[in-house]
Amino acid sequence: MKSRTAIKEGLKLAWRSRSVVWILLLVNLALAALAALPIYNGILRFTGYSLMSKTLASGFSPDWLTDFAFNSPGSLGRYAGVILWFGLLAIPVNSVLAGGVLGRFLAPESKYSTGDFFRNTRRYAWRMLWLMVVGLVCYWAIFRVVNQAFGHRADLWTQDWLSDRSVFWVKLGVTALVLLGLAFVNLALDYARVMLVSVEGTSVLEAFLASIGFSLGRFRRAVTVYALPSLGGVALLVVYRFIVPWSAINTTGAAGSLEQYREPLILALLFLGQQLIMFARYWFRVATWASEWSFFSSTRPQVPEDAPTA
Secondary structure, three states: OOHHHHHHHHHHHHHHOHHHHHHHHHHHHHHHHHHHHHHHHHHHHHHOOOHHHHHHHHOOOHHHHHHHHHHOOOHHHHHHHHHHHHHHHHHHHHHHHHHHHHHHOOOOOOOOOHHHHHHHHHHHHHHHHHHHHHHHHHHHHHHHHHHHHHHHHHHHHHOOOOOHHHHHHHHHHHHHHHHHHHHHHHHHHHHHHHHHHHOOOOOHHHHHHHHHHHHHHOHHHHHHHHHHHHHHHHHHHHHHHHHOOHHHHOOOOOOOOOHHHHHHHHHHHHHHHHHHHHHHHHHHHHHHHHHHHHHHHHHOOOOOOOOOOO
């Protein structure tokens, strides 16, 4: 199957499976809300219902942040720790949820419920978690070998160079190698997830090694199927950055009978717009998995329906 055909089939499959996108969005939104709750409570205790709370609603104040850090020593560090732990928690949570998403592709034409999603999530949970561990080890190896070892060698190699531009290009090359290594690990992990769900009885290590061979053997098509839907989510952020009227959001209007509703309305619309962007980004993530599923399925030998079974 050509990469273009696989992506087209994947987009159709993702559209039929859009109910799982809601689950991804709501679970991650709940994690983000729990991470932000201590920060919200701390700001609310510090500002109450003062004029500063209204100022913070329309634009963040660096002066207030300095004042807050001085009068609440250690608070910012504790909030950063909370965000870090919830960020780490999101990694295994989303790894486990991937099993439920991919399980949907086993029977895309059949009816699907939330119960089916979580049954598939539970079914593949341990394998997805072990695959996550394999991926984290690979990430560590890339940073340890490429970033630290090569970076250190590049520093020693260029320490006596007089041309800053040449030093820049050498260090940029090391950074590019790190990014390419991380991207390839992501690619291999994606196809390993597909194999774990689509090929019954596959072990985690077997699926990961097979995904590396699969990706290298069909490198151009495998990368295209992985990259194009993924770039759709990145493009959404660029569009969001340029179409949202930030000047209007951060501008305080003149007093008036309707002006008291302006800031709450703008904040509500901004929140809804951001969630729409997040929903679309998760949809593109599901579309990437669906495209990879279609591409991988097309490479497997088809068994005739009337073939004798043992």
